[in-house]
Amino acid sequence: MSSAESRSLAVAEAAAPxxxxxxxxxxxxxxxxxxxxxxxxxxxxxxxxFVVLWPSVQGAAYAFTNWDGLxxxxxxxxxxxxxxxxxxxxxxxxxxxxxxxxxxxxxxxxLIGLLLALGVHSKIKSRNILRVALFxxxxxxxxxxxxxxxxxxxxDGAINQLLGFFGLGALQHDWLGDxxxxxxxxxxxxxxxxxxxxxxxxxxxxxxVPEDVLEASRIDGAGPFRRFWYVVxxxxxxxxxxxxxxxxxxxxxxxxxxxVMTSGGPGTSTDTMSTLIYKNAFQFGDFSYxxxxxxxxxxxxxxxxxxxxxxxxxxxxxx
Amino acid sequence: MNRYxxxxxxxxxxxxxxxxxxxxxxYILVNLALKTPDDQSSPLAPVTNITFQNFSDAWxxxxxxxxxxxxxxxxxxxxxxxxxxxxxxxxPLARVTKRWSKWLFFVFMLGLLLPFxxxxxxxxxxxxxxxxxxxxxxxxxxxxxxQVPFSVFLYTGFIRxxxxxYEEAAAIDGAGPLRSFFSxxxxxxxxxxxTVIILNVLHVWNDFLTPLLYLSGSSQQTVPxxxxxxxxxxxxxxxxVFAGLVITIAPILIAYFAMQNxxxxxxxxxxxx
Numbered sequence: 001m002s003s004a005e006s007r008s009l010a011v012a013e014a015a016a017p018x019x020x021x022x023x024x025x026x027x028x029x030x031x032x033x034x035x036x037x038x039x040x041x042x043x044x045x046x047x048x049x050f051v052v053l054w055p056s057v058q059g060a061a062y063a064f065t066n067w068d069g070l071x072x073x074x075x076x077x078x079x080x081x082x083x084x085x086x087x088x089x090x091x092x093x094x095x096x097x098x099x100x101x102x103x104x105x106x107x108x109x110x111l112i113g114l115l116l117a118l119g120v121h122s123k124i125k126s127r128n129i130l131r132v133a134l135f136x137x138x139x140x141x142x143x144x145x146x147x148x149x150x151x152x153x154x155x156d157g158a159i160n161q162l163l164g165f166f167g168l169g170a171l172q173h174d175w176l177g178d179x180x181x182x183x184x185x186x187x188x189x190x191x192x193x194x195x196x197x198x199x200x201x202x203x204x205x206x207x208x209v210p211e212d213v214l215e216a217s218r219i220d221g222a223g224p225f226r227r228f229w230y231v232v233x234x235x236x237x238x239x240x241x242x243x244x245x246x247x248x249x250x251x252x253x254x255x256x257x258x259x260v261m262t263s264g265g266p267g268t269s270t271d272t273m274s275t276l277i278y279k280n281a282f283q284f285g286d287f288s289y290x291x292x293x294x295x296x297x298x299x300x301x302x303x304x305x306x307x308x309x310x311x312x313x314x315x316x317x318x319x
Numbered sequence: 320m321n322r323y324x325x326x327x328x329x330x331x332x333x334x335x336x337x338x339x340x341x342x343x344x345x346y347i348l349v350n351l352a353l354k355t356p357d358d359q360s361s362p363l364a365p366v367t368n369i370t371f372q373n374f375s376d377a378w379x380x381x382x383x384x385x386x387x388x389x390x391x392x393x394x395x396x397x398x399x400x401x402x403x404x405x406x407x408x409x410x411p412l413a414r415v416t417k418r419w420s421k422w423l424f425f426v427f428m429l430g431l432l433l434p435f436x437x438x439x440x441x442x443x444x445x446x447x448x449x450x451x452x453x454x455x456x457x458x459x460x461x462x463x464x465x466q467v468p469f470s471v472f473l474y475t476g477f478i479r480x481x482x483x484x485y486e487e488a489a490a491i492d493g494a495g496p497l498r499s500f501f502s503x504x505x506x507x508x509x510x511x512x513x514t515v516i517i518l519n520v521l522h523v524w525n526d527f528l529t530p531l532l533y534l535s536g537s538s539q540q541t542v543p544x545x546x547x548x549x550x551x552x553x554x555x556x557x558x559x560v561f562a563g564l565v566i567t568i569a570p571i572l573i574a575y576f577a578m579q580n581x582x583x584x585x586x587x588x589x590x591x592x
Contacts, residue, residue: 035411035414035415035496036410036411036414036415036496036500037411037496038411038415038419038420040407040408040410040411040496040500041407041408041411041412041423043403043404043407043408044404044405044407044408044427044467044471045408045423047400047404047460047463047464047467048427048430048464048467048468049464050460050464051438051442051460051461051463051464051465051467052430052433052435052438052464052465052467052468053426053429053430055437055438055439055441055442055445056433056437056438056441058438058441059437059438059439059440059441060437062440062441069440069444116337119330119333119334119337120334122327122330123322123323123327124327124330124331124334125323125331126331126334126335126338127334129338130334130335130338131583132576132579132583133338133341133342134337134338134341135579135583135586136342136345136572136575137341137344137345139521139571139572139575139582140345140525140568140571140572141524141525141527141542141543141546141567141568141571142525142527142543143525143527143543143546143547144543144546144564144567144568145344147546147550147560147564148344148347148348148561148564149344151351151557151560151561152344152347157362158344158347158361158362158363161361161362161363162363192341192344195341196341197586200583200586200587201586201587203587204587249434252434253434253435253436255527255528256527256528256543259527259528260547260550273436274436274528277436277439277440278528281439281440281443282532287440290440291437291440291441294434294436294437294439294440295437297434297436297437298432298433298434298436298437301432301434302432305432306432
């Protein structure tokens with residue numbers, strides 16, 4: 001076949017597309033021409049089993065022993081490690097801090113992210129550069145942003161200087177040295193870093209909002225809030241779900257920023273489950289207590305993320 | 320709606336102010352890194368006599384050259400493995416409709432729910448018993464396994480959306496499954512490969528806790544850990560510390576500003592759900 005012939009054939013094919021095969025024929029064709037072999041999954045499965053699945057099963061089992069991580073003996077102690085956790089004020093405190101952090105980050109970060117997305121998704125001329133600028137913190141190493149904010153929050157740091165400059169000296173604080181405030185200072189750092197992340201996901205959802213419906217509802221007299229609630233929000237449902245999921249899980253596992261900013265202090269006022277797992281397992285040599293905490297954390301992650309998925313999944317369905 | 324009204328102008332002014340406020344910490348970071356330690360001016364005041372002494376001091380004292388190399392090694396090899404094994408595994412998971420395929424996909428997705436803290440401690444003892452503590456290869460193996468569920472999830476969704484016709488044509492031309500994968504499927508899913516690479520590079524490069532554990536006490540540190548031990552030594556010398564921070568986030572920021580559109584799109588398209 002000459003190249004001219006094949007080209008005209010291709011043109012004819014493009015002009016009159018072959019009707020798509022129905023499902024049964026497709027399955028049959030796929031089987032006839034050879035299916036994808038199962039062993040393609042083996043490399044990924046081996047890594048996954050070795051790194052995630054098997055150690056997680058081991059971890060779940062060690063939580064019921066008194067193993068110290070080194071000795072050859074380990075005894076089954078039942079729920080003793082979990083009872084310890086309940087009686088340990090530091091452990092209960094860490095659970096409370098972790099839940100507070102996850103809740104605060106989820107609410108504030110997504111609210112700010114949504115407002116930023118609505119502001120950037122408009123006719124303003126600076127929208128492209130703003131999108132880039134607001135997302136910048138999200139790519140920076142969390143250890144680095146932790147140190148940056150640790151400096152900004154020192155008693156004579158930039159935040160207190162700015163407050164003094166604007167005559168708001170009364171608001172000056174030892175942001176990380178005051179046990180009542182330190183936890184929220186860490187939350188503020190994380191929100192600053194990841195609000196742009198939420199914004200970008202909301203922006204992707206906003207692309208699907210139909211402009212003509214917005215315009216029509218505006219002509220019909222719907223104010224900005226009603227337009228947001230009835231036209232924009234339903235389109236955002238998937239973005240909301242994924243954003244909440246990411247911030248809940250991220251907040252529950254938070255370690256890096258806490259570790260570099262306060263290491264859990266002052267006292268134990270900013271200890272989270274992750275910092276306490278690390279301290280117990282690798283500084284106090286209390287492996288199985290650390291693992292018991294990790295198992296509790298796992299339960300929180302599983303329950304909270306499934307709950308929000310179920311709740312919002314329903315809401316998304318009524319759109 | 321399509322005109323630039325005075326309301327749009329107010330919104331523009333507010334958003335620019337917010338943008339400046341958001342970017343201010345990054346400005347302070349670079350500004351302070353360029354100042355001499357005895358410069359008593361406000362961190363907000365622009366630097367007057369620029370010094371690069373902080374950078375050369377931080378570079379040598381934190382051993383940042385070594386750290387950047389280790390981080391680059393770990394990032395490149397783990398992301399290469401992640402892309403290869405995840406794309407390959409996603410192909411049958413997306414195409415085979417038998418029961419084992421659905422179950423396997425479910426098992427992989429279980430990995431998304433398990434926090435790494437649970438596996439962290441038992442895996443630490445395994446790595447220790449294998450004699451791999453302090454060896455960056457342990458990190459490559461770790462990330463390759465840890466990031467499989469998420470990457471398989473992205474690839475499977477994307478491959479499902481590719482019409483079967485291409486593979487059928489390839490099969491009729493005599494291509495086996497491997498050939499189909501490499502010559503047809505993998506090139507077709509290039510956009511999601513971009514997303515997988517971006518998300519994994521950022522995760523591996525920025526991760527702190529795992530390298531802190533697996534490489535502790537060795538001379539080979541990744542960037543975040545080198546930064547951590549460096550700052551612990553020079554706590555109050557902020558000019559020096561900030562120079563160190565600037566050096567270590569520079570590679571990411573340069574890559575980000577050079578490919579901002581691709582990167583932001585990659586984040587959004589991969590996570591839209």
